[in-house]
Amino acid sequence: MKRVLLSWSSGKDSAWALHLLRKMDVEVAGLLTTFNEAANRVAMHAVRHSLVEAQSAASGVPLWSVPLPAPCSNQSYEEIMARVTSDAVARGINAIAFGDLYLQEIREYRERMLAGTGLEPLFPVWGIPTGQLAREMIAGGLKAKITCIDKKVLDPRFAGRDYDEAFLSELPASVDPCGENGEFHSFAYAGPMFSIPIPVVSGEHRDSDGFLFTDLVAAGGG
Numbered sequence: 001m002k003r004v005l006l007s008w009s010s011g012k013d014s015a016w017a018l019h020l021l022r023k024m025d026v027e028v029a030g031l032l033t034t035f036n037e038a039a040n041r042v043a044m045h046a047v048r049h050s051l052v053e054a055q056s057a058a059s060g061v062p063l064w065s066v067p068l069p070a071p072c073s074n075q076s077y078e079e080i081m082a083r084v085t086s087d088a089v090a091r092g093i094n095a096i097a098f099g100d101l102y103l104q105e106i107r108e109y110r111e112r113m114l115a116g117t118g119l120e121p122l123f124p125v126w127g128i129p130t131g132q133l134a135r136e137m138i139a140g141g142l143k144a145k146i147t148c149i150d151k152k153v154l155d156p157r158f159a160g161r162d163y164d165e166a167f168l169s170e171l172p173a174s175v176d177p178c179g180e181n182g183e184f185h186s187f188a189y190a191g192p193m194f195s196i197p198i199p200v201v202s203g204e205h206r207d208s209d210g211f212l213f214t215d216l217v218a219a220g221g222g
Contacts, residue, residue, distance in 0.1 A: 002026045002094045004122060005064065008033045010047045010055060012144040012163055013099035013125060013178060015188035016137050018059060020124040021097055022193070029093060030064040031056055032084070037067040045147050045185045046213045051200065054218070058194035078113065085117045097122040101130055101180045134168055134177040142191035145202060148213050149184045158184065160202030160214035187216055 004021060008014045008031035021028050033052055035042060040049045049065070056063035066084055069076060088096070096119050100106050107123065114121050125133065144163040149156070153175055161167055163186050168177055175183045190197035199219035206213045 002120075003029045003092055004095045004097050005030045005032045005088055005093050005119075006061070006097045007099065008052070008055075008063075009099065009185070010042050010045055010052050010188065011099070011147075011186040012137060012142055012188050013101065015055075015099075015144070015191060015193050016133070016140075016142060017097055017099040017124045018061070018193040019140070019142075019191065021122075024124070026095070028061050028097075030062050031059070032064045032066065032096065034066045034068050036070050038070040043068060045187065047147055047187050047216060051187065051198065051216060051218065054198045055188070055194070058196050058198055060195060081113065082117075085114065085119055089118045093119065095120040095122050097124055099125055101125055101133070101178055102127065103180060130176050130178040130180060135165075137191075138164060138168075140192060142188060142193075143197070144186040144188045145200060145216055146214065147185050147187050147216060148211055150182060151207075151210055151212050153183050156205070156212055159205055159212045160216075 004026045006014060006018055006021065006028055010033065018028060033042060035049055041047055042052060053063060066080065068080065096114060098110055098121065100123055111121050146158060146161050146163060149159050171177065179185065187200065189200050200216045201219050203215040203217045206215065
């Protein structure tokens, strides 16, 4: 059976990719997540390390944490990931799966970075129309909270909300229903990929470089 690492952003698309991978003849051997070393949070999503650990526990899949310096140049990133891929091969991993939906340049970059490593790139949610995918995820029981919005395209009222039918119905027509162009990011806290829900609440909002981040915290704690 093919052993697969899943690139795990903590968001809805990677969570749904895990759900789909489990329907395939593969073993998901790890959730591969890069963290801002200084903040100890997922890059861009700004999700706390402890919450990703909770996702790992609820999914039953080990977390592969990769610390990144802040700031991190593209060269540094690629050098770090080259070491990760080498280690993965040494540990019997055959492929890395990604939750990318339709951005061809991103897919080609991933394929180029894995070329010659011995790791096959997999894209389990690729090409599914995003309006259809969004509603399939919600109907399938996926629950997620919005962790970050691009203020150029979304009003602050979208920050920290649940990713649900009401959220989708209020999105401007110009915004992708899955936020594939970076309009928003999310944290998956329940669904068929988890054995139990992860109790989280939306905390303080923070502005940074045109984005509005919502600090998610474990319900009843920090």
